[in-house]
Amino acid sequence: MAFDLFDGGAPFDAEELANRYRHILAPEDRERLPAYAALCDALSESRAALELLGAVHERQQNPTLILAILHFLALTGHPVLGPIYKELHEGRPVVPAAFASSVVAVLETDPELVRRELWRSTQTNEPNRSATLSAVIGDVAHTLGHGQITLIDVGTSMGFNLFPDLVTVAATDRGDDAVLVTECFTPNFVRASVPLIGRRVGIDQNLLLPSNADDVAWLTACLWPEESRRLRRFTSLLEQMKNWPEPIRVAGNAVDLIDFEVTFDETPTYVINSWVLAYFSLEERTQWRDTMDYHFAEREDLVWISMEHPSINNSLRFPEAPKTAPRPGASEIVVTSSVRPSTHWGWTHPHGHWFSVDSGPKA
Ligand SMILES: C[S@@+](CC[C@H](N)C(=O)[O-])C[C@H]1O[C@@H](n2cnc3c(N)ncnc32)[C@H](O)[C@@H]1O
Numbered sequence: 001m002a003f004d005l006f007d008g009g010a011p012f013d014a015e016e017l018a019n020r021y022r023h024i025l026a027p028e029d030r031e032r033l034p035a036y037a038a039l040c041d042a043l044s045e046s047r048a049a050l051e052l053l054g055a056v057h058e059r060q061q062n063p064t065l066i067l068a069i070l071h072f073l074a075l076t077g078h079p080v081l082g083p084i085y086k087e088l089h090e091g092r093p094v095v096p097a098a099f100a101s102s103v104v105a106v107l108e109t110d111p112e113l114v115r116r117e118l119w120r121s122t123q124t125n126e127p128n129r130s131a132t133l134s135a136v137i138g139d140v141a142h143t144l145g146h147g148q149i150t151l152i153d154v155g156t157s158m159g160f161n162l163f164p165d166l167v168t169v170a171a172t173d174r175g176d177d178a179v180l181v182t183e184c185f186t187p188n189f190v191r192a193s194v195p196l197i198g199r200r201v202g203i204d205q206n207l208l209l210p211s212n213a214d215d216v217a218w219l220t221a222c223l224w225p226e227e228s229r230r231l232r233r234f235t236s237l238l239e240q241m242k243n244w245p246e247p248i249r250v251a252g253n254a255v256d257l258i259d260f261e262v263t264f265d266e267t268p269t270y271v272i273n274s275w276v277l278a279y280f281s282l283e284e285r286t287q288w289r290d291t292m293d294y295h296f297a298e299r300e301d302l303v304w305i306s307m308e309h310p311s312i313n314n315s316l317r318f319p320e321a322p323k324t325a326p327r328p329g330a331s332e333i334v335v336t337s338s339v340r341p342s343t344h345w346g347w348t349h350p351h352g353h354w355f356s357v358d359s360g361p362k363a
């Protein structure tokens with residue numbers, strides 16, 4: 001293994017860092033995102049880009065951070081990056097190699113621009129997950145007879161999942177950016193409407209605010225610029241949120257905060273998490289499960305809807321996932337309540353583009 005010594009820094013395996021750039025996009029994404037694929041390849045050959053990646057804290061040493069920082073610089077007015085990323089945002093055809101070499105030239109001319117943003121960490125908030133969540137919440141509330149609920153979104157990021165009652169969801173895409181789209185793979189499943197939501201609470205240890213321009217730019221930067229439709233949907237949801245009730249936003253570790261929030265009122269309380277619990281340590285997951293079990297025993301109307309990769313089921317004391325996932329890489333939906341132990345409800349695409357129902361009354 002050949003180690004390089006970057007100026008003033010610790011030694012790094014440059015080849016290994018180059019490989020991270022080369023392999024960060026899955027083969028299907030390389031095909032779908034040709035400009036980003038060319039950029040990843042060009043970054044893998046740039047010593048400045050390798051050095052920047054080598055300077056990142058080990059837990060964040062992922063090329064997506066460097067890609068997001070470059071996108072962030074473009075979104076915040078960089079005179080060269082701004083216009084060339086705008087072409088991608090607008091879905092205009094670009095020559096991938098020309099795009100990549102222009103971006104790398106900016107990075108190599110002034111690596112400090114990127115270096116001073118290395119403190120950031122990549123973060124997501126996928127609006128389309130609400131399309132699936134609204135179906136699950138509606139179904140569970142219908143079954144349990146809950147007409148009004150308190151909703152607590154754990155790992156809420158910017159809070160996109162706090163409005164399952166207000167988003168518009170369709171089964172097919174008609175090109176309207178304000179409409180989320182999810183296809184139900186289970187014939188005869190009848191969606192029930194989401195009950196009234198009184199209190200909305202979003203908890204996150206790295207809370208992002210829609211009113212903070214830096215937070216909005218950073219969350220946008222963490223999306224792929226070539227996915228122009230996803231970007232437009234994201235922007236549309238941000239616009240819609242301005243007319244929706246402001247939720248309660250709580251900053252901190254959900255493991256420490258959940259006790260207070262689930263005992264706050266006597267309305268049936270629904271706790272949701274999507275793509276969050278995998279970030280908890282094993283100890284935190286055990287503590288989380290113990291806390292939830294304590295409250296299930298204490299009150300009759302607590303519901304927990306979890307949308308996560310099934311690889312963490314053991315640590316959450318969920319039953320083993322059935323082998324019914326319609327497509328590989330699916331997230332599992334598990335519902336636990338005061339009146340029913342953890343039960344597999346169904347499957348969903350990680351971004352909520354489809355779902356299937358295996359349990360539940362209308363399956
Ligand atoms: C991958 S994002 C998912 C965001 C959102 N749930 C969604 O579906 O788009 C994970 C979020 O969980 C938050 N998070 C991770 N561990 C946490 C913890 N222990 N307490 C609170 N928030 C946490 C992160 O800050 C991040 O915003």
